[in-house]
Amino acid sequence: MAASEKEPAPARQVGSAAGADMPDEHRARAKAHAAALAETAASVALELPMSADVDEFRRVLAAGAKP
Amino acid sequence: MTDLAALSARALAKAIAEKKTSSLEAAKEAINRLVACHELTNCIVALEADAALEAARAADAAVAAGGATGALAGVPLAHKDMFDRKGKIASWGAAIRADRPAEEDASAIAALNRAGALQIATLHLAEFAYGATGHNYVLGHARNPWDPARITGGSSAGTAAAVAYGAIPLGLGSDTGGSLRLPAACCGVSSIKTTWGRVSRAGAMPLAPALDTVGAIARHVEDLAVALAYLAGPDPRDPAAALLPVPDYVARLGDPVQGIRVGVDEKVISEAHPAVQRMVEEVLAILQKVGLQRVSCAFPDWQTLDHLVQLVQLPDASAVHAAFLRTRPGDYGPQVRARIEVGHFIGAVDHLTALRARGTYLQRTLDRTFGDADIAILPVLADPLPTIAELDIGGGPNVQAAMGRVVKFTRPVNYLGLPALTLPVPRNGGLPNGVQLVGRPFAEAQLLAVGQAYQRKVPPEIATPLF
Numbered sequence: 418m419a420a421s422e423k424e425p426a427p428a429r430q431v432g433s434a435a436g437a438d439m440p441d442e443h444r445a446r447a448k449a450h451a452a453a454l455a456e457t458a459a460s461v462a463l464e465l466p467m468s469a470d471v472d473e474f475r476r477v478l479a480a481g482a483k484p
Numbered sequence: 485m486t487d488l489a490a491l492s493a494r495a496l497a498k499a500i501a502e503k504k505t506s507s508l509e510a511a512k513e514a515i516n517r518l519v520a521c522h523e524l525t526n527c528i529v530a531l532e533a534d535a536a537l538e539a540a541r542a543a544d545a546a547v548a549a550g551g552a553t554g555a556l557a558g559v560p561l562a563h564k565d566m567f568d569r570k571g572k573i574a575s576w577g578a579a580i581r582a583d584r585p586a587e588e589d590a591s592a593i594a595a596l597n598r599a600g601a602l603q604i605a606t607l608h609l610a611e612f613a614y615g616a617t618g619h620n621y622v623l624g625h626a627r628n629p630w631d632p633a634r635i636t637g638g639s640s641a642g643t644a645a646a647v648a649y650g651a652i653p654l655g656l657g658s659d660t661g662g663s664l665r666l667p668a669a670c671c672g673v674s675s676i677k678t679t680w681g682r683v684s685r686a687g688a689m690p691l692a693p694a695l696d697t698v699g700a701i702a703r704h705v706e707d708l709a710v711a712l713a714y715l716a717g718p719d720p721r722d723p724a725a726a727l728l729p730v731p732d733y734v735a736r737l738g739d740p741v742q743g744i745r746v747g748v749d750e751k752v753i754s755e756a757h758p759a760v761q762r763m764v765e766e767v768l769a770i771l772q773k774v775g776l777q778r779v780s781c782a783f784p785d786w787q788t789l790d791h792l793v794q795l796v797q798l799p800d801a802s803a804v805h806a807a808f809l810r811t812r813p814g815d816y817g818p819q820v821r822a823r824i825e826v827g828h829f830i831g832a833v834d835h836l837t838a839l840r841a842r843g844t845y846l847q848r849t850l851d852r853t854f855g856d857a858d859i860a861i862l863p864v865l866a867d868p869l870p871t872i873a874e875l876d877i878g879g880g881p882n883v884q885a886a887m888g889r890v891v892k893f894t895r896p897v898n899y900l901g902l903p904a905l906t907l908p909v910p911r912n913g914g915l916p917n918g919v920q921l922v923g924r925p926f927a928e929a930q931l932l933a934v935g936q937a938y939q940r941k942v943p944p945e946i947a948t949p950l951f
Contacts, residue, residue, distance in 0.1 A: 439825055442881075443822060443825055443879070444825075446822075446826075446881060446884070447825050447826040447828070447829045448829050450826050450829075450884050451798075451826060451829035451830050451831070451834075453791075454791050454794055454795050454798075454830065454834065455830075455831060455834050457787075457788055457791035457792065457795070458791075458792075458795055458831075458833070458834035458837040458838060459834075460788075461788065461792065461837055461838070461841050462837045462841075465837070465840060465841055465844060466844075469840040469841065469843065469844055470840060470843075471836065471839040471840055471842070472843075473840070473842070473843025473844070474839070474842035474843040474846060474901065475681070475724075475843075476843065477843045477846045477847045477850070478679065478680065478681065478726075478846060478901050478925045478926075479726065479728065479925070481846070481847075481850045481924055481925045482728055482924075482925045482926040482927075483923070483924040483925065483926060483927040483930065484728060484729060484730075484731045484926045484927070484929060
């Protein structure tokens with residue numbers, strides 16, 4: 418078979434843990450734990466102002482300093 | 485004859501400077517005690533006796549010539565094996581680290597070198613510092629010097645064991661979710677978990693950089709102050725290192741503590757084992773005796789904080805380990821691998837939500853928890869000191885829940901970035917445990933002054949096996 422007629426390589430599994438070679442039971446537990454945490458994130462997101470940003474933590478930390 | 489093992493680092497430095505003992509004598513005794521401690525606790529990664537004795541002779545020569553400088557001149561120390569030292573490879577407690585030697589010292593190591601300290605060994609830690617109990621499936625598990633069947637706590641396990649045993653007065657560690665507080669509590673010594681950004685992490689092994697802090701473990705609170713005086717401050721090698729002024733921690737050990745309000749969140753504390761709750765009450769009674777005032781306080785919902793810190797930590801750690809996990813997954817121990825793998829399933833939006841919420845939750849803590857309190861008291865361990873066997877669960881199905889229970893009272897504090905001083909509770913003849921005093925940002929000096937006052941009532945002890 419000519420090179421151009423080769424079967425395409427199987428699509429690489431998508432997902433950041435794809436290469437982690439995880440046993441199925443590990444994967445299931447990890448997903449369940451992440452799902453529980455995601456519920457908290459969704460709840461917290463509801464009360465956050467849109468202006469909240471990741472740098473705010475450092476500003477509050479410095480402003481609250483009591484050396 | 486002076487019992488060198490019982491001295492604080494500060495007192496030992498004074499004795500060396502006044503030629504009441506020598507650095508060489510101190511180093512020899514420290515090495516002997518550390519070897520004995522290792523047989524009991526598995527605390528050593530690498531003993532560096534020859535280099536340490538040579539450095540001790542140089543320190544004594546400097547004293548003789550009047551040229552010794554630094555608050556820890558000639559004092560033998562040893563540290564968690566996660567700090568770069570020029571020309572050496574830190575193991576990080578793992579099998580995976582055999583690549584290239586460090587090109588320069590970690591900033592924390594350089595700071596203690598400026599203080600004149602010697603380093604006699606590198607010490608045990610959880611694999612990649614990712615463990616709260618002292619279990620390590622690569623190095624072997626660490627054992628508690630009070631009872632070798634029980635955990636040391638982790639991840640700074642070797643430092644806590646060696647300090648408790650009196651082999652060294654002081655050593656470095658790190659804290660991302662409790663890794664200074666847990667081993668200090670389990671081994672019955674003190675530690676300072678610094679405000680995020682107070683101490684440079686340059687050259688220290690990263691675990692989850694958004695949470696990582698460097699600090700120290702010691703028997704004597706005054707030694708934590710001496711160490712922090714050298715460790716704290718800005719560092720161009722760590723962009724997260726705060727630019728705020730560094731107080732004179734040693735001078736402020738004598739600050740009056742009368743009237744300092746210690747906040748008690750009874751709802752959070754009620755989630756600890758009843759025996760641990762009684763320990764907190766006992767410490768509170770002592771703090772009131774030295775002049776502190778007990779008040780009520782309330783942290784933000786503790787389970788929410790615990791979930792938020794995981795949403796930061798898990799993907800942060802997974803990102804640090806992404807390349808190794810893809811290429812060398814078999815080189816990870818089962819527990820660390822299981823925990824790192826979870827981070828791959830945290831969504832980016834959830835991770836960013838936790839990071840975006842961090843300022844809001846910290847502000848809420850400062851306004852409400854610390855509105856009427858200067859410091860807050862919390863347990864360190866949720867339970868009385870567990871055995872190694874009880875928590876020898878590898879990467880099994882209960883790992884998240886079991887480890888979650890161990891770090892229940894510690895890792896939310898990392899989300900808030902606040903400083904925390906661990907103090908041992910009175911043992912009353914039994915096994916050690918500890919409490920943490922949590923302060924406002926950069927309030928380490930206040931915490932240390934309270935700790936110094938507490939130690940006048942509860943003096944430091946040297947561990948001897950009880951069983």
